Amino acid sequence: MKKILLAFCLGLLCMNAPLYAQKFEGLAQTPPMGWNSWNKFACNIDEQLIRETADMLVETGLRDAGYIYLNIDDCWHGERDSLGFIHPDPVRFPSGMKALADYVHSRGLKIGIYSDAGRKTCGGRPGSFGHEYQDALQYAKWGIDYLKYDWCETEDINPKGAYNLMRDALYAAGRPILFSMCEWGDNQPWEWAQETGHMWRTTGDIYNCFDCIDQYPTWAAFGVLQILDMQEGLRKYAGPGHWNDPDMLEVGNGMTVNEDRAHFTMWCMLAAPLVLGNDLRNMTDDTRGIILNKEVIAIDQDPLGIQGFKHAAEDGLEFWFKPLSDGDWAFCILNRTTEPREYTIDWQQFNLHDDLSHRSTAFDTTHYNICNLWTLKDDGNTKKIRKVIIPGRDVVLYRLSGK
Numbered sequence: 489m490k491k492i493l494l495a496f497c498l499g500l501l502c503m504n505a506p507l508y509a510q511k512f513e514g515l516a517q518t519p520p521m522g523w524n525s526w527n528k529f530a531c532n533i534d535e536q537l538i539r540e541t542a543d544m545l546v547e548t549g550l551r552d553a554g555y556i557y558l559n560i561d562d563c564w565h566g567e568r569d570s571l572g573f574i575h576p577d578p579v580r581f582p583s584g585m586k587a588l589a590d591y592v593h594s595r596g597l598k599i600g601i602y603s604d605a606g607r608k609t610c611g612g613r614p615g616s617f618g619h620e621y622q623d624a625l626q627y628a629k630w631g632i633d634y635l636k637y638d639w640c641e642t643e644d645i646n647p648k649g650a651y652n653l654m655r656d657a658l659y660a661a662g663r664p665i666l667f668s669m670c671e672w673g674d675n676q677p678w679e680w681a682q683e684t685g686h687m688w689r690t691t692g693d694i695y696n697c698f699d700c701i702d703q704y705p706t707w708a709a710f711g712v713l714q715i716l717d718m719q720e721g722l723r724k725y726a727g728p729g730h731w732n733d734p735d736m737l738e739v740g741n742g743m744t745v746n747e748d749r750a751h752f753t754m755w756c757m758l759a760a761p762l763v764l765g766n767d768l769r770n771m772t773d774d775t776r777g778i779i780l781n782k783e784v785i786a787i788d789q790d791p792l793g794i795q796g797f798k799h800a801a802e803d804g805l806e807f808w809f810k811p812l813s814d815g816d817w818a819f820c821i822l823n824r825t826t827e828p829r830e831y832t833i834d835w836q837q838f839n840l841h842d843d844l845s846h847r848s849t850a851f852d853t854t855h856y857n858i859c860n861l862w863t864l865k866d867d868g869n870t871k872k873i874r875k876v877i878i879p880g881r882d883v884v885l886y887r888l889s890g891k
C-alpha cells in the first residue's frame with residue numbers, strides 16, 4: 489500500500505512539475521518593442537510621467553509602429569506590507585499600479601515593471617529575493633505584462649536557479665508576462681536561458697556616447713560601438729521567443745543625428761529588442777524620423793527572426809548582412825570613424841553563405857533591387873558596382889530584394 493501511495497504521489501509530482509517549470513510562449517515572436525524610463529529619467533519617475541508617455545506613444549504614432557510596451561524601471565517601489573506584499577511609492581504613484589496599468593491598457597499599450605533577483609534593486613529599493621511568488625502574484629493582480637528582472641545584490645545566488653524561480657512564479661501566477669532578464673551577460677545566459685526568459689541582456693549598461701567607456705570602481709557603462717563589439721559570436725543563440733538584448737536605445741538622448749541613426753540601424757541588424765529611452769514629450773524631428781522609420785523597424789522585426797552578422801571589416805568600415813524573409817537581405821555599411829568615407833561596392837566580392845540561415849547572397853546569379861532605407865530611394869540593382877559615401881559615425885542601409 490505504502491509503495492502504491494508513494495508511486496501515486498511521485499506521479500502527481502511529475503505531472504505537476506512541467507506545468508510550472510516553463511515560460512509563457514508566444515510573447516516575443518519578434519524582438520519586443522517599447523519604451524523604458526531608465527535611460528533618461530533614472531529614479532526620477534512618477535505616475536504623471538508614465539501617463540504622459542502613454543499618451544505620447546499613441547499621439548506620435550509610435551504605438552502603431554510597434555512600440556507597445558511602456559516599462560517602468562527601477563525606483564517605483566514603496567514598502568512591503570505586513571504580509572510581505574510590495575506596494576508602489578505612495579508619493580510618486582498615489583493612484584496605485586492597478587489604476588496606472590488600466591490607463592496604459594486603455595491607450596492600447598502594455599505595461600512593464602522592474603524588479604531584481606537580490607534583496608535590493610540596483611537603486612536600493614526592495615528586491616524580490618524570498619518574495620518571488622508573492623511579487624509575481626502582485627504583478628499579475630495589477631495587470632502587468634512585462635517584467636525586467638535585474639541582478640544587483642545577488643551575492644552568491646545561483647543565476648540559473650534565481651531566474652528560473654521567477655519564471656516559474658510568473659507562470660504560476662497565471663498572467664502572461666514577458667520575462668526580460670538583466671544579468672548583464674555575466675553568466676552567459678545565452679547558453680542556458682532559452683527556456684527561461686524572452687530576452688537577456690548581453691552586456692553591462694549602455695550610455696549616450698558612441699565610442700566610449702565610462703569606468704566606475706566596480707562597474708562600467710559602455711558606448712554604442714563597445715556594446716556592438718560585445719555581440720560577436722552570440723547570433724546563433726537568438727531567435728523567435730528568445731532574444732539577445734544589447735540594452736535599451738539612447739536615440740534622442742544627446743548623440744548626434746548620425747550617431748543615433750547608426751545606433752538604431754545596428755540594433756535593427758542585431759534583431760535587438762527596440763526599447764526607447766528618450767523623453768517622448770520633447771522629441772526633435774530627427775529623432776522621430778529615426779525611431780519611426782517603418783522600413784528600418786521591419787529589418788528588426790523580420791519574421792525570420794535571424795540576427796545579422798558582420799561579414800567583413802576594413803579601415804574603420806564594417807559590412808553587415810541580415811537574412812530576411814522572402815529571400816531578401818538587409819545590407820549595411822557602418823562607418824566607425826569620424827570622417828566621411830567613400831566606398832565602391834563590388835557586389836561580387838560579397839558572395840557569401842550563411843551557415844545559420846542556410847542562405848547565400850548569390851550576387852553572381854541573383855540581381856537584387858536596392859532600396860536605400862534611410863533615403864527611401866530606389867538605388868538601382870546589384871548588377872553594377874556602386875559608389876557610396878558614408879558620413880562619419882553613420883551607416884548606409886539597403887534592403888536587397890530578390891524579386
Ligand code: GLA
Binds near residue numbers: 609610638
Ligand atoms: C541596472 C540595469 C539598468 C537599470 C538599472 C536600475 O544597472 O542594468 O538597465 O535597470 O539597474 O537601477
